[in-house]
Amino acid sequence: MTTPARPPLRKGPKRAPTEPAAIGPDLGPAIEALERVLDFSRPADVQLSGFFRDAAKLGQRERNFIAELVFGVVRRLRTLQALVERPTPRRLALAWLARYGGWNLRQFEGVVKDSAWLLAVKSADANTLPEAVRLELPDWLHERLAAQYGERLPALAEALARPAPLDLRANDIKMDRDAVLTALRAEGIAVDPTPYAPLGLRMAGKPALQRHPLFIDGAIEVQDEGSQLLGLLLAPKRGEMVCDFCAGAGGKTLALGAMMRNTGRLYAYDVTEKRLANLKPRLARSGLSNVHPQLLTDERDPKLKRLAGKFDRVLVDAPCSGLGTLRRNPDLKWRQSPESVAELTVKQAAILDSAARMVRPGGRLVYATCSLLSEENEAIVEAFLAAHAEFRLLPAGEALAAQRVALEMGDYLRLGPDQHNTDGFFAAVLERGA
Numbered sequence: 001m002t003t004p005a006r007p008p009l010r011k012g013p014k015r016a017p018t019e020p021a022a023i024g025p026d027l028g029p030a031i032e033a034l035e036r037v038l039d040f041s042r043p044a045d046v047q048l049s050g051f052f053r054d055a056a057k058l059g060q061r062e063r064n065f066i067a068e069l070v071f072g073v074v075r076r077l078r079t080l081q082a083l084v085e086r087p088t089p090r091r092l093a094l095a096w097l098a099r100y101g102g103w104n105l106r107q108f109e110g111v112v113k114d115s116a117w118l119l120a121v122k123s124a125d126a127n128t129l130p131e132a133v134r135l136e137l138p139d140w141l142h143e144r145l146a147a148q149y150g151e152r153l154p155a156l157a158e159a160l161a162r163p164a165p166l167d168l169r170a171n172d173i174k175m176d177r178d179a180v181l182t183a184l185r186a187e188g189i190a191v192d193p194t195p196y197a198p199l200g201l202r203m204a205g206k207p208a209l210q211r212h213p214l215f216i217d218g219a220i221e222v223q224d225e226g227s228q229l230l231g232l233l234l235a236p237k238r239g240e241m242v243c244d245f246c247a248g249a250g251g252k253t254l255a256l257g258a259m260m261r262n263t264g265r266l267y268a269y270d271v272t273e274k275r276l277a278n279l280k281p282r283l284a285r286s287g288l289s290n291v292h293p294q295l296l297t298d299e300r301d302p303k304l305k306r307l308a309g310k311f312d313r314v315l316v317d318a319p320c321s322g323l324g325t326l327r328r329n330p331d332l333k334w335r336q337s338p339e340s341v342a343e344l345t346v347k348q349a350a351i352l353d354s355a356a357r358m359v360r361p362g363g364r365l366v367y368a369t370c371s372l373l374s375e376e377n378e379a380i381v382e383a384f385l386a387a388h389a390e391f392r393l394l395p396a397g398e399a400l401a402a403q404r405v406a407l408e409m410g411d412y413l414r415l416g417p418d419q420h421n422t423d424g425f426f427a428a429v430l431e432r433g434a
Contacts, residue, residue, distance in 0.1 A: 027093065027111070029055055030066045035089040037070050037331065044074060044331035072096050075161050075330045078133045083121045098122045136161050140338050141323070148374055152418070156372075159417035160424070164327035166203040167194060167422075168220045169228055169251075173258045173287050175219040177201065183214060196407045196420070197228035199255075218285030223251045226370075226415045226422030230317065231255040232403040233396060233413060233429050234366045239264045240312040245355045246270060247293070250279035252317060257288040267307075268293040299354035308357045313364045316355045318348045320369035320376050324424020327417055341373060348380050356388060362434040365391065368413075368427035377426040378412065385430070394429040 033051045037044045048070060052063060073080065073096045081087045084095045094111070097103040098118040105122075108115050126134050132142035135157035146153050168191075170177040177199050184191045189207055194200030202225070209215045209222075231252055236242045238261050244253045247268035257266050268291055270276050276293045283291055294303070321336045321344060322329060352367050359365050367384070369376050385391060397409040407420075413427035 029058060029062065030069045031090050031093050033066050034070050034073055034093055037074065038077075038089060038092075040331060040334045043329065043335070044071065045329070069093055069096060069101065071163070071330060072100055074334075075163075076100055076136060077334075078136050078138075079126055079129065080121075082129050082133050083124050085117070094118060095121045099124075136333075138333055141333055141336075144373060148372075155418040156416055160326040161330070162327060162417070164224070164417070164423065165421065166206045166222070167224045167228075168201040168203065168209075169197070169223040169255060170199045170201060171219050171221060171254070171258055171286060172199060173262060174217060175214070180214060180220060194225040194228075196405055197225045197232070198405070200225045200228050216285065218282075218287055221251065221254060221282065221286070223255065224423050226420065226425040227252060228255060229400070229405065229407070229413065229415070229422075230315065230366065230368050230425065230427055231259060232405055233368075233399050233427055234313050234315050234364060235399065235403055236260050236264075236266075236313045241265050241267075241310055241360075243267045243269065243307075243311045243314045243355075243358055245299075245314055245316045245358070246318060246351065247279065248272075248275045248317070250276075250282055250291075250293075252315065253279065253291060254282060254286050254288065256315070257286065257291050260290060262288050262290050264290055266291045267311075269296050269304075271296050271298060299351045304354070304358065309360050311358045311360060311363060314355050314358050314366070316352055316365065316367045318351055318367065318369050318376075318380075320344055320348065320371040321373060322370055323372045324370040324416075324426075327423065341375065345375055345380065348376060349383060352380060352384050353387075356384070356391065356430075356432075359432045361390075361432055363432050364394075365430040365432065366427055367430065368425065370423055370425055372416070372424045372426075377428075381412075381428040381430070390433050391430045392433065394431050396427060396429055399429045 033048060036051055037047045048067060052058065073092050076096060080092050080095050084091050094108070095118065099122050105115050105119060108118060112118065132139050135142060135154060137145065137157060149156055170180045177193060180201060181191060181193065190204030191201050194202050214220045234256065236256050236259050240260065241264060242256055242260065244256060244266065247253045247270045250268055253266065253268045260266060268279060273295055276295055279293055321341050322332045323336065326333060356365055367381055371377060385393060393411060395411050396413040400407050400409060413425065415422045415425040417424065
C-alpha cells in the first residue's frame with residue numbers, strides 16, 4: 001500500500017516512555033504518547049496501547065487524561081499546526097489544552113515561561129484558515145468530500161471531529177432491551193434507547209463495562225447503531241443458511257445469529273486469524289450455537305466452492321478506508337491516501353463478485369462499508385450490477401420499512417454522524433433473481 005502524505009511534524013527529544021518531560025511529570029508521559037501516535041505508521045489505538053504497556057505505573061486517571069489529549073490533538077491536528085509555530089508534540093499538546101482542553105492560562109504557570117503564544121492560539125479566529133484546515137481534512141479528502149456533499153460538508157466534518165457516543169446492542173437471546181435499560185438505570189447509569197435500531201442502547205458517558213455482569217453474561221455487546229442497522233437490511237430468518245463474508249471480530253455476526261433465534265447455520269468467514277480469535281470469547285458469552293467461524297486464505301478460497309449458491313443471505317461488510325469512523329479513529333485520515341483507496345476499490349470489487357457466487361437464486365446480498373467515498377460505495381455497486389444481470393437493487397428504504405425501522409432512505413443506506421449520530425455507513429441491498 002502506498003504510504004500517504006502526512007502533516008509535517010517536528011519531533012521533540014527522545015526519552016523513555018515514563019520519563020517526565022521538561023515541563024513536568026503530569027504532561028511528560030502524555031507528550032511521549034503523542035509523539036508515538038503522530039508517527040502515523042500504525043493505528044493510533046495500537047500505538048497508545050503499546051505506550052500504556054511500557055508505562056505500566058500510570059494510574060487510570062493519568063491514562064484517561066493521556067488518551068483524551070492524544071486523540072484530541074489528532075482530531076484537531078490541521079488547525080493546531082496552522083496556528084502553532086514550530087509544531088512539536090509538546091507545543092501541540094499545550095495548544096490543544098489551551099484551545100480545546102479547557103485549560104485557562106493560569107494552569108500553564110510553571111509549565112511555560114511565556115504564555116503569550118498560547119493566548120494567541122486560544123483566541124485565534126479559525127475562519128481565516130482555508131476550509132480544508134478548518135474542517136480538519138487532508139486536502140485530497142476535502143476535495144472529494146466537497147464534490148460529494150457540497151454544503152453539507154462543514155456539518156459532516158464537524159461531527160466527524162467529535163468523539164462518538166458509546167452504543168450497545170441488547171442480546172435478546174439473553175435479555176430484551178427494556179430489561180437491560182431497567183437494569184442499567186437502576187445502577188445510576190445514564191442510558192437511552194437508540195432512535196432507529198430496535199435493540200440499540202446509547203450511553204450518556206463512557207462507563208467501563210468490560211466487568212459489568214450484563215457484559216460478562218453476554219446480555220450486551222458494544223456495537224454502533226449504524227452497524228446494527230446493517231443486520232436489519234440483511235434480515236435473516238429462522239432456519240436459514242447465512243454468511244457473514246468479512247466477519248472481522250464478529251459484532252455483526254452475533255447480531256445476525258440472534259436475529260436467527262439461534263437456528264439455522266451462520267458462517268463467519270474472515271482472512272485474518274487474529275480477528276476470528278477475537279470472536280471466540282464474544283461468541284461464548286452470546287449463548288449462540290449456530291455460528292461457524294472459518295478462516296479463508298482469500299476471497300477465492302477453494303473451501304467456498306462446496307457452498308456456492310447455497311446461502312439465503314450473504315453480508316459483505318467490505319474492507320474499506322474506514323473514513324466513516326473518524327469519530328473513533330481520527331488518525332485514519334492521515335493513514336489513507338488516494339493510492340490506498342484505489343487499491344481498496346479493486347479488492348472490494350473482487351470480494352463482492354466472489355460473495356455473490358454464494359447466494360442462492362432468490363437470496364439476498366448486502367454490500368456495506370464504513371466509508372464516505374462514492375468510489376468505495378455506489379461505484380462498486382453500480383459496476384457489479386452492470387456485470388451481474390441476475391441481481392437487482394432493492395431500495396434500502398423498503399428493506400428498512402419491512403423491518404419496521406422508522407428511517408427514510410432511498411435506494412441506498414447512507415448514514416452519517418451529522419444526520420443520524422452514527423458512524424458513516426453505506427449499504428446496498430441486492431437480490432438474486434429466482
